Amino acid sequence: MKVVVCVKQIPDPADPGALDPESKTLKRDTKLILDESDSYGVEMALQLVDTAGEGSVHLVSMAPNNEVGGLRTALAMGAESATLVSDDALKGTDALGTAKVLAAAIARSEPDLVLAATESSDGYTGTVPEMVAELMGLPSVTFAKSIAIEGGTAKVQRQTEAGYDDVECPLPALVSVTAGVVEPRYPSFKGIMAAKSKPVDEVTCGDLGIDAGSVGWAGGGQEIVSIADAPAREAGEVIEDEGDAHERIVSFLEELKVL
Amino acid sequence: MGLDKIWVFGEANGDAVATITLEMLAKARELADTVEVFMAGDGDDYAEELGDHGAETVYATGDLDGAMQGVSVASAVAAAIDSGDVDAPDAFMLGTTQDGRDVAARLSVKLDAPVITNVVALEVDGDSLLGEEPIFGGTVDVKTKNTSGKPGIFLVRPKSFAAESTGGAEADVEDLDVPDLGATGGATVTDRFIEESDGPKLDEAAIVVSGGRGLGEKEAFAMIDDLAKAVGGAAGASRAIVDAGWVPYSMQVGQTGKVVKPTVYIAAGISGATQHLVGMKGSKNIIAINKDPEAPIFAVADLGIVGDVHKVLPKLIEALKG
């Protein structure tokens, strides 16, 4: 079984950076790391291949400046190889453009299963995976909290507003997984050493047969027209609990007449 | 000057139209002359309520028989527009829900039109719309314009607009035929499970009491349930404890969970990460209990208690019960 996992490489969320008012893109001058959201997809893929007793996990990522930091982390977890799409023409690419690039890159390895995260930590459009499925002509199940593969069919528990649905989907298919559904393994020392020599295939738009005019700033159908500070919420009264703080909460609720 | 026509994606909870759909209808009416709904399921079941909220027509696919809404509805809409059976609207509005996102994403590819996501406000801008999105935990607002020359697709966050009845007549119901989906239609729902607890619904309750990792252990969440019961509210949670398996996802408040705007939000043992804040910052009053005086949750709290949840909550529950 061949599983491809989409992994986004993002600036460390602990240091979120800022929007560049000139280019209206996130300033990405820090090193990129593996999006935590995608660490669940990587772990899920490794477990599925492990359960199947055969197969391999391949990674696909689109990132500027030939960044491989996040890919190396996922390779160290146990993925076999990676494709990185990096091209100056991709600057400013929106969700649809990203999906076009990923779909072209994924198609090259003809996977049985494509995994992605329900939403990324920095972009959180939550639309890229389903767009990839549409572009590849695949069925899809989003918001998966568990996946089992049984005889060419993915059995998925899909989160809903009120609970979850059992969904069955023939392979090949795309499934997006929600955060926290598996415990991503920490790369071992051996894994980290091995990752250094695992193949990372770096490709450009041209290699994928993608017209540079259909992605990037040129291809994007949307434009940020203003950036402004949101009205801030003021902090109110803060008290230290001396054993009677509950009384202040009760009186606060009484003042609001909600009791 | 508004747009000519907006299509709103309709969703339902059983017999009732989902609140997010009614919220979007209220806004769409301000933005366009004609507002129509497109949805999966039987349009006749919802035509009266949708009409009462300003929809003139409901385009409905009929029962999908377990097929996924995303691919079915998007394919049906694209086919209807392609065949000339309906005129394309100037914009689509869909809720930021599981199915809303799926439909928007599939439609985006089919129409080669962009999706503008996480929208909390909309305004007319020439013959298109501007969508406003909060970023960095709601500290910065960006406005995004659809420049594609195609109908814009806007994914709207719940609780961004107030639903409002107009007393309009029952909406006309039209068929929205789902074409042959080929391989893309392979996924089928075989069973549905509801995990929601009793009591008021999380996104409708006047008081929401949420617990986080600061509770220390799963068993301590009973204090959150008890407090919610004592004040007639609903219990919620941070993602940290949903991920840890203490409570189901349906209780999660935040960017990937529910958006709540109660009269009072009580956060116990929650740090106030930006992704949590975007789900509850719109609450009228916020009470936070956290042992760390530096916790970011205090920056948005009207009443902040620097203290231990294991000390404060039992006394509070006792006092409210008494």
Ligand SMILES: Cc1cc2nc3c(=O)[nH]c(=O)nc-3n(C[C@H](O)[C@H](O)[C@H](O)COP(=O)(O)OP(=O)(O)OC[C@H]3O[C@@H](n4cnc5c(N)ncnc54)[C@H](O)[C@@H]3O)c2cc1C
């Ligand atoms: C893409 C993405 C989406 C996300 N979506 C969401 C979302 O929808 N909702 C969400 O909540 N999070 C979301 N998160 C996660 C978010 O970033 C935080 O990790 C999470 O909210 C933290 O939960 P917490 O506050 O319970 O835990 P922590 O951040 O660990 O905070 C625990 C708090 O409890 C306090 N504490 C500890 N012991 C006690 C005690 N005895 N008494 C009182 N206080 C105590 C601590 O001081 C601390 O402030 C998302 C993250 C990403 C990357």
Ligand SMILES: Nc1ncnc2c1ncn2[C@@H]1O[C@H](COP(=O)(O)O)[C@@H](O)[C@H]1O
């Ligand atoms: N540039 C990218 N490279 C690889 N995968 C991506 C990229 N952008 C989005 N994805 C995948 O799509 C998921 C959802 O992203 P988004 O739609 O931006 O919220 C991510 O978590 C990834 O799995």
